[in-house]
Amino acid sequence: MIPRPLALAAAVAIGLAGVAAGHADSGTAGAPVLNPAQSQFLLRCGGCHGTTGLSPPKSVPVLRGRAGWFLCTPEGREYIVRVPNVARALLDDARLAAVLNFVAFDLGEGSAPHGAEPFTGEEVRAIRARPLTDVPLLAHRRQVVNDLIRRCGAPKDLLVYGGAG
Template structure:
């Protein structure tokens, strides 16, 4: 019994540490219905590849931290985020829950990269856009296209062309 209690307390401590390791960079929008669930959904569904803090460098994956908000620059690049295969085909079937996860990712991890006045994703928007999921074959070209738009039209830094800061071109 004592061993079970000690193990339970240790697990609770690790959960607490895990939450402490997930501070958002920017303020989260009020549109997120359950910020703690959105944070844990990000950790479970996205953090394994993109990193719990939104940085998986030097993995060959786009860095989210301080950068992903630039994709809210145009309606097309905004839709691109929802159409990404791992989002569009997410096991999270509830569109509001998925919108909350993406809002956590964009506003929390993207922080200062979110354009002023950008609106949070809605359940209706997620339901509409996830029907048009991109194929993995088109991801690299699509990302490059929207990065160029963000640089030219919205003032995103040219370093966005790289998957993560410090990557060798």
């Protein structure tokens, strides 16, 4: 029997192989090569959001093909930084910005609007100082997503999450 942590690590590494395929070094064919942002996503987010951004839709938000929509409005952009688990992540501002950029632009698979700017460490520092701890999170998310649907043409299935739809 494989120890549980070892089995989890193996499953996660196999799952990320698809994400890392485009970044694989020809000298390590077949082995996933992760950049630091991908590694941090895997370690800090992949357990719930899925190693490739695909999670059970009503447990936590699916990120693959969707996360970039949040960059369409200032409120959406702030929302993804202010989510408590993001705002309080044990990463410095620059590393957190890199993870957010990986999520929005890579896992987001073209869902970010044309011309969307990547997050910077300075921007993340300013936004994460105000985590969303004083509002009902699901209601706030629903409001942000409805605005994305109305103003940006985001798909309605972006609402599907923990009864928020």
